[in-house]
Each structure stands twice: as structure tokens, then as C-alpha cells.
């Protein structure tokens with residue numbers, strides 16, 4: 614597995630020009646796979662102006678099953694996690710692991726629910742990604758993707774670099790053919806009685822391109 618991806622199994626206290634990933638090497642836990650940096654962020658499906666931290670990089674658990682999604686999708690939803698926010702990558706990774714554990718162990722999902730999560734460090738974290746259906750927006754999961762800002766944005770906005778990251782991710786999704794060119798953007802509360810994605814963030818995204826004041830219909 615490590616070799617197939619051009620990596621090297623070695624003790625993880627040794628320098629690695631890329632980053633270490635777990636569970637790819639035999640032996641004890643400190644013997645890990647050093648993957649070269651080019652496989653770190655810009656795997657196919659992403660764009661050079663969006664920093665996407667892959668599942669391997671944040672140490673995601675494996676999904677118990679995967680539901681495919683047919684693309685391009687017509688809708689994109691914005692959420693907030695309403696939980697702890699994070700300003701540093703290590704903090705964001707801890708938060709992500711907590712969210713994934715909660716979604717799998719407490720809610721019974723196959724995986725973390727969101728397609729992507731956005732940290733206040735300006736990074737996009739890969740959740741279910743572009744290739745599988747999420748569990749984020751009831752009745753719309755099979756024809757939309759969703760990004761969730763980590764934190765509670767009722768009374769304040771995410772930092773600018775996080776807002777920029779979300780918009781760049783959506784544009785990238787369109788450019789790569791995962792999202793329709795004439796997609797509609799919504800906040801979670803547009804389709805459900807919820808405070809998500811928070812008053813401040815919701816008011817803000819209503820000025821984004823493709824925000825649609827007409828709620829989506831269900832077929």
C-alpha cells in the first residue's frame with residue numbers, strides 16, 4: 614500500500630519530505646509510511662488554489678460502506694458544525710476526529726457526514742469528498758455536496774480565509790465537473806428548521822454567487 618503510492622516505510626522520527634500516514638506499514642506503530650509531498654494535497658479532483666487536507670492526512674477512519682453519487686450535482690449546501698472551532702491545523706484535526714467518531718459511533722452513519730469541512734486555519738478537510746454521497750442534508754444527500762464550517766457562526770463570521778476557501782472549493786467542484794455550472798447554493802436552514810449554518814454565516818452566504826432564494830423542490 615505504501616509502496617504503491619510511492620511512499621517509504623520508515624520510523625516516523627526520521628525526516629519525511631511529505632507527510633506520514635498510518636496503517637500502511639507492517640511492524641510497530643511508529644513505523645509509518647512517508648508519502649512524498651505531491652500526493653499530500655493536490656490529488657486529482659482538487660485545484661491548486663484550494664488546500665485540501667486528504668482523509669489520509671488527517672487520519673480518518675475508514676467508512677464502513679460507501680454510497681456512490683452521480684455527478685455533476687445541482688445543489689451545494691453550507692453548514693456549520695455548531696461545535697468547537699479551530700484556528701490551527703492540529704486543533705482542526707482533533708476536532709475532525711471527534712466529529713467523525715460522533716457521526717459513526719453515536720449517530721450510526723457510515724462515515725463523517727459532510728462532504729468537506731472548513732477550519733479557521735483556512736484549510737479544507739476532506740470528509741466524504743466528491744466521490745460519495747454524504748449524510749448532511751436530509752432529502753438532498755443524493756444530489757448535493759456540502760461544506761461545514763467548524764465552529765458556531767450564529768453571532769460572528771468565519772475568518773476571511775475560511776470563507777475564501779469554501780468559495781474556491783465550490784468553484785473547483787464546478788471546474789472539475791462535480792457540480793453543475795448553474796448550481797444553486799443554499800444554507801442548511803433553507804431546507805430544514807434548524808439554526809444551521811448560524812445567523813451570521815447564513816446572512817453572509819446569501820450574497821454569494823448562485824445563492825438561490827427559491828428553496829429546492831423535491832421530486
Ligand SMILES: [Zn+2]
Pocket residue numbers: 691692693749801807809810
Ligand atoms: Zn447543518
